[in-house]
Amino acid sequence: xxxxxxxxxxxxxxxxxxxxxxxxxxxxxxxxxxxxxxxxxxxxxxxxxxxxxxxxxxxxxxxxxxxxxxxxxxxxxxxxxxxxxxxxxxxxxxxxxxxxxxxxxxxxxxxxxxxxxxxxxxxxxxxxxxxxxxxxxxxxxxxxxxxxxxxxxxxxxxxxxxxxxxxxxxxxxxxxxxxxxxxxxxxxxxxxxxxxxxxxxxxxxxxxxxxxxxxxxxxxxxxxxxxxxxxxxxxxxxxxxxxxxxxxxxxxxxxxxxxxxxxxxxxxxxxxxxxxxxxxxxxxxxxxxxxxxxxxxxxxxxxxxxxxxxxxxxxxxxxxxxxxxxxxxxxxxxxxxxxxxxxxxxxxxxxxxxxxxxxxxxxxxxxxxxxxxxxxxxxxxxxxxxxxxxxxxxxxxxxxxxxxxxxxxxxxxxxxxxx
Amino acid sequence: xxxxxxxxxxxxxxxxxxxxxxxxxxxxxxxxxxxxxxxxxxxxxxxxxxxxxxxxxxxxxxxxxxxxxxxxxxxxxxxxxxxxxxxxxxxxxxxxxxxxxxxxxxxxxxxxxxxxxxxxxxxxxxxxxxxxxxxxxxxxxxxxxxxxxxxxxxxxxxxxxxxxxxxxxxxxxxxxxxxxxxxxxxxxxxxxxxxxxxxxxxxxxxxxxxxxxxxxxxxxxxxxxxxxxxxxxxxxxxxxxxxxxxxxxxxxxxxxxxxxxxxxxxxxxxxxxxxxxxxxxxxxxxxxxxxxxxxxxxxxxxxxxxxxxxxxxxxxxxxxxxxxxxxxxxxxxxxxxxxxxxxxxxxxxxxxxxxxxxxxxxxxxxxxxxxxxxxxxxxxxxxxxxxxxxxxxxxxxxxxxxxxxxxxxxxxxxxxxxxxxxxxxxxx
Numbered sequence: 001x002x003x004x005x006x007x008x009x010x011x012x013x014x015x016x017x018x019x020x021x022x023x024x025x026x027x028x029x030x031x032x033x034x035x036x037x038x039x040x041x042x043x044x045x046x047x048x049x050x051x052x053x054x055x056x057x058x059x060x061x062x063x064x065x066x067x068x069x070x071x072x073x074x075x076x077x078x079x080x081x082x083x084x085x086x087x088x089x090x091x092x093x094x095x096x097x098x099x100x101x102x103x104x105x106x107x108x109x110x111x112x113x114x115x116x117x118x119x120x121x122x123x124x125x126x127x128x129x130x131x132x133x134x135x136x137x138x139x140x141x142x143x144x145x146x147x148x149x150x151x152x153x154x155x156x157x158x159x160x161x162x163x164x165x166x167x168x169x170x171x172x173x174x175x176x177x178x179x180x181x182x183x184x185x186x187x188x189x190x191x192x193x194x195x196x197x198x199x200x201x202x203x204x205x206x207x208x209x210x211x212x213x214x215x216x217x218x219x220x221x222x223x224x225x226x227x228x229x230x231x232x233x234x235x236x237x238x239x240x241x242x243x244x245x246x247x248x249x250x251x252x253x254x255x256x257x258x259x260x261x262x263x264x265x266x267x268x269x270x271x272x273x274x275x276x277x278x279x280x281x282x283x284x285x286x287x288x289x290x291x292x293x294x295x296x297x298x299x300x301x302x303x304x305x306x307x308x309x310x311x312x313x314x315x316x317x318x319x320x321x322x323x324x325x326x327x328x329x330x331x332x333x334x335x336x337x338x339x340x341x342x343x344x345x346x347x348x349x350x351x352x353x354x355x356x357x358x359x360x361x362x363x364x365x366x367x368x369x370x371x372x373x374x375x376x377x378x379x380x381x382x383x384x385x386x387x388x389x390x391x392x393x394x395x396x397x398x399x400x401x402x403x404x405x406x407x408x409x410x411x412x413x414x415x416x417x418x419x
Numbered sequence: 420x421x422x423x424x425x426x427x428x429x430x431x432x433x434x435x436x437x438x439x440x441x442x443x444x445x446x447x448x449x450x451x452x453x454x455x456x457x458x459x460x461x462x463x464x465x466x467x468x469x470x471x472x473x474x475x476x477x478x479x480x481x482x483x484x485x486x487x488x489x490x491x492x493x494x495x496x497x498x499x500x501x502x503x504x505x506x507x508x509x510x511x512x513x514x515x516x517x518x519x520x521x522x523x524x525x526x527x528x529x530x531x532x533x534x535x536x537x538x539x540x541x542x543x544x545x546x547x548x549x550x551x552x553x554x555x556x557x558x559x560x561x562x563x564x565x566x567x568x569x570x571x572x573x574x575x576x577x578x579x580x581x582x583x584x585x586x587x588x589x590x591x592x593x594x595x596x597x598x599x600x601x602x603x604x605x606x607x608x609x610x611x612x613x614x615x616x617x618x619x620x621x622x623x624x625x626x627x628x629x630x631x632x633x634x635x636x637x638x639x640x641x642x643x644x645x646x647x648x649x650x651x652x653x654x655x656x657x658x659x660x661x662x663x664x665x666x667x668x669x670x671x672x673x674x675x676x677x678x679x680x681x682x683x684x685x686x687x688x689x690x691x692x693x694x695x696x697x698x699x700x701x702x703x704x705x706x707x708x709x710x711x712x713x714x715x716x717x718x719x720x721x722x723x724x725x726x727x728x729x730x731x732x733x734x735x736x737x738x739x740x741x742x743x744x745x746x747x748x749x750x751x752x753x754x755x756x757x758x759x760x761x762x763x764x765x766x767x768x769x770x771x772x773x774x775x776x777x778x779x780x781x782x783x784x785x786x787x788x789x790x791x792x793x794x795x796x797x798x799x800x801x802x803x804x805x806x807x808x809x810x811x812x813x814x815x816x817x818x819x820x821x822x823x824x825x826x827x828x829x830x831x832x833x834x835x836x837x838x839x840x841x842x843x844x845x846x847x
Contacts (some may be wrong), residue, residue: 066643070650077675102516149630151770196824204442206828210774214820214827352633384649389642393635400632401625 032351054405055398063391064096067383071095082381085283099383106376107369112208124258124370127330128243131262132157132321136346137364138273139190139317141355145277147290152212153318153343156190158336160319162223163189165242165326166232167333168249183265183323186371188318191312193219198311202304208311216343224336234333244333253327262328267361274357276313286310321346352396367392443515446825447505449665450527452499458491458530467533468542471678479678483545487537488733494530520786526830528795531818535803535810540550549804553690554756556794558765559692560584562772563779563786564700565611565741570739570781571704573717573839577633578618580769581640582742585610586749588644591760594662595820596754598686603662604689604750611746614640619738623731637769643721645762652760664758665689689747689765696744700783713737718839723763730844745769778823781836817829832841 068074077087105112107126113119131241136153150156162188167173173181197211226232227240233245251260258412260273277283288296289306297303325338349367353359398405406413465487471480501523508515536543562579569576589610594603609715616634621627652660664688704710712733715723720730740786748768753760771793779786800812 066646070647118587126492181524200824200828204828206824207777210777210827211824213774214824216822217820218817221813221817225811228811334846345637347634384646386642386645389638390646393639393642396635397621397632397639400627400635401621403625404621 003205032198050411051402051405052399054409058398058405058408059391060100061392062394063387064100065391066387067099068092068095095381098411099381099387101387102380102383103370103373104375105373106380107371107373121258122176122376123369126369126372127259127263128368129371130364131266131328131343132324132340133345133349133367134266134361134364135269135324136318136321136342137349137353137360138269138321138357139194140322140346141142141285141353141357141360142273142277142317142349143310143314144355145290146306146309147293148198148201148208148310148314150194150197150212150314150318150391151209151344151347152194152215153243153321154339154341155212155216155343156193156315157322157325157339157343158216158223158317160186160188160190160220160315160322161326161334161338162226162232164323165245168242168245168327173248178246178327179251179327182245182249182327183320186323187316187319190317190322193317194315195308195319198288198308201311202242202307202318227336241333241335245331249327251324251329260328262324266320266324269320270357270361272319273360277357282309286334301365317345318343318346348392348396352392352399354399388406424553431749441509444502444505444509447498447523450503450523450825451495453496454498454527454530455495458534459488459495462488462491462534463537464488465538467536467538469532470542470544471546482542485533487533490533491530494526497526498530501526501768515569517785524792531815533798535595535815543802546678546681548798549678551798551801552791552795554684554688555793557690557693557751557755557767558748559772559790559793560721560787561698561743561751562769563775563790564696564783565743565745565748565780566745566773566776566785568700568713569615569706569738569741569780569784569838569841570776571717572713573720573837573842573844574619574733574734574738575629575633575841576618576738576741576776577612577773578631578636578640578769579745579772580765580767581633582611582745583749583752583765583769584637584640584644585614586746587753587764588647588749588760590746590750591662591753591758592659595659598663598667600663600754603754606748607746607754608743609746611742611749613742614746615739615742618742619735620668622738622843623734625714626845629841630842641763644760648760648762656759657738660759662754662758671677680797681791684744687751689751689755694749696747697783697787700744704783714837717839720839720842722844726845730846734844745772748772774823777836778827793823795819 006085027145034134071091074088074091074350075082076329077091081088101370106122108123110122113121136157139156140150164182167182167185168178171178171181193215194212197206197208197216200206200211223232224240227242232242234241251262254264275283277287285301286305288301289310290298291302293303296306321342322339325342326334329340330338330399345367349363350360352366353361353363369386370392374385377383377388378385403413405411467485467487467490469483469485471483478699501519505515508519532543562583563683565582566576566579584606590603590607593606594600596601618629618632618800621632622629648660667685667687668691669681670684676684689794704714710721712728715732716728716733717728724730749765752764753766772790775786775789775793778789796816799819800816803810803812803815
């Protein structure tokens with residue numbers, strides 16, 4: 001039945017596990033005839049692309065306020081604001097312009113660099129930060145679409161990465177086979193760790209949120225234990241750090257650029273996730289369970305199997321992020337901190353991408369740019385990196401509440417929608 | 420609540436009950452078997468010693484010496500007795516009383532402690548172990564109380580972490596500036612409430628998915644406090660980040676009780692507020708008009724609306740109350756434990772509190788017990804590290820989380836939360 005039903009689902013508003021700010025009954029009503037130009041204007045003004053851009057703008061403005069009020073020069077100048085207000089204004093512009101300038105220069109394009117190739121180096125480096133975020137974000141998004149909240153990204157990354165790392169430095173495999181084995185090991189590790197909450201949820205109804213949180217801690221201590229035993233600890237070392245990944249198993253750099261093989265692979269993952277969710281029968285069943293488990297059960301879908309499948313697939317994608325961290329990012333030996341908070345950031349990425357594969361891709365890129373540029377900003381302007389996570393979370397918050405952004409900019413609401 | 424659940428959903432429980440309840444019995448059985456194998460089968464020679472008294476105690480109790488094997492046998496027997504009791508209660512279709520899992524858990528913990536420290540060089544300071552556990556549990560309990568209220572009224576509260584952190588930060592800064600602990604405490608509550616305002620506004624007015632708002636708020640508060648900490652608090656830590664500290668107050672007679680007295684009744688005001696909070700929330704939820712309305716809105720907002728209860732208003736103010744309570748938990752971290760704010764001072768306590776809410780079946784008392792268990796588990800590491808246990812510490816540290824998974828899968832399982840939690844209410 002899924003084969004026939006799919007096109008129907010495609011024509012309407014796309015069904016989705018978690019669409020923020022929308023209620024399910026709210027279908028697009030019949031549009032009365034409207035003047036061409038006005039209709040186009042209205043569609044642009046009420047469309048979600050514009051809202052996303054505006055959400056980014058508002059968030060950057062709030063970030064700018066934070067940067068300005070904590071800037072020493074601004075604070076000093078505001079001391080005599082009423083005597084010379086111009087000083088305060090120029091100090092604010094200096095602080096904010098400098099910080100965002102560095103963010104842009106460090107994360108996207110460095111116009112001061114000589115030549116095109118040197119200019120886009122920052123962007124290429126950002127792709128390296130974006131890669132694991134996209135992979136893990138896809139995993140979380142697939143969970144969302146199936147109605148599951150996988151907070152266990154951290155644990156899945158740790159286990160997947162540890163398996164990939166172990167294969168990467170201990171198995172004597174030749175050339176590319178070594179890399180492939182390590183990557184597959186990472187995917188399987190992530191899948192295995194995510195399968196536990198899936199099976200428990202299906203079998204006993206245990207809440208996946210609790211189980212995944214608990215498994216994060218268990219994975220951490222498990223990794224810590226193995227990093228203190230010869231299984232993972234570098235030989236001859238007594239600190240809990242693993243041996244470096246063998247050169248065979250390191251993701252190779254592409255054309256001498258900072259981008260490694262991980263990025264093309266993650267693009268393939270996006271395509272795979274898009275195919276899975278939008279084109280395959282399995283994906284249709286997953287979405288059906290996420291939309292309405294009772295209806296899916298009535299339609300003959302095995303909800304329990306889908307729950308396990310969703311978690312396992314989610315874990316495969318998150319496991320890639322773990323493998324990438326060990327085989328591409330920290331190849332000189334990893335400690336228990338190699339997850340670098342990706343497990344939690346991936347949740348924000350998935351939310352910003354509205355749990356759609358290409359949405360997650362762009363959201364991951366944006367966050368990668370922010371993160372990479374944030375380091376430059378922190379070094380050059382003494383603005384703490386955390387302003388980046390403030391801006392990131394504000395973006396998600398505003399995008400999740402279209403009526404709020406519309407209210408701020410006094411935009412018309414789409415026809416048929418509340419607020 | 421348990422009585423209400425069984426009475427309103429009696430038919431459902433009757434249909435699905437037996438299998439679910441037998442699973443509870445199975446969990447008892449499996450844990451007992453594990454205890455038998457580990458504690459008796461793998462008993463190590465030697466004794467475990469427990470110090471009962473702190474230096475300043477009124478009654479100086481001697482050290483308790485427990486022989487490893489004998490204690491293991493006794494604990495195993497208690498565990499078997501609990502399992503038998505569970506089987507008998509199940510046979511007679513009787514409700515499992517709360518004391519049964521508590522006795523069971525305490526017995527297993529004693530067994531585990533003895534087993535892990537048998538043959539260790541030093542004695543285990545029991546008051547220190549328990550006191551440290553309580554200290555770690557206080558923020559969890561406040562967080563869990565906030566979580567219970569919020570979820571009972573129908574708003575999923577993933578933002579507990581953010582509320583704790585906001586409370587901790589604001590409490591420290593305001594108390595440093597005003598040199599007044601009370602003002603700091605109130606400021607912490609207000610900060611927790613502000614986080615709640617955002618959660619409530621987005622969840623109730625803009626109908627945004629509550630889990631999304633919660634997750635994002637955690638990131639937002641973490642980023643904001645880290646940012647302000649680095650750029651504002653660190654350069655001026657003398658004026659902005661050195662609050663006064665609550666000193667413990669001993670309650671006259673009660674604090675002289677051996678072992679438990681100093682642990683429970685030689686504490687700061689915030690801890691006494693927590694005792695009051697647990698009692699007040701429990702009575703309030705199940706015995707007052709406020710609680711009835713709150714639960715009605717969380718279970719069946721349409722019905723509540725029909726009888727004239729404002730769903731949005733009830734949700735908004737109770738979620739705010741929940742934030743204020745969680746804010747107090749944050750203040751404990753920066754005004755009582757250590758008198759200063761540090762980066763990410765909560766370090767995931769909010770998520771553990773969330774687990775305690777669900778583990779405690781949305782019941783304030785059970786959630787408190789769950790939070791105490793988590794506090795004890797995290798403190799075990801410190802104590803066993805000092806004593807020098809021969810068991811790899813990582814596995815002891817892992818244990819509470821493993822046990823929680825077992826418990827969630829077996830004991831709690833399909834017990835459901837408030838019916839309308841997570842769903843925005845649209846009138847009409």
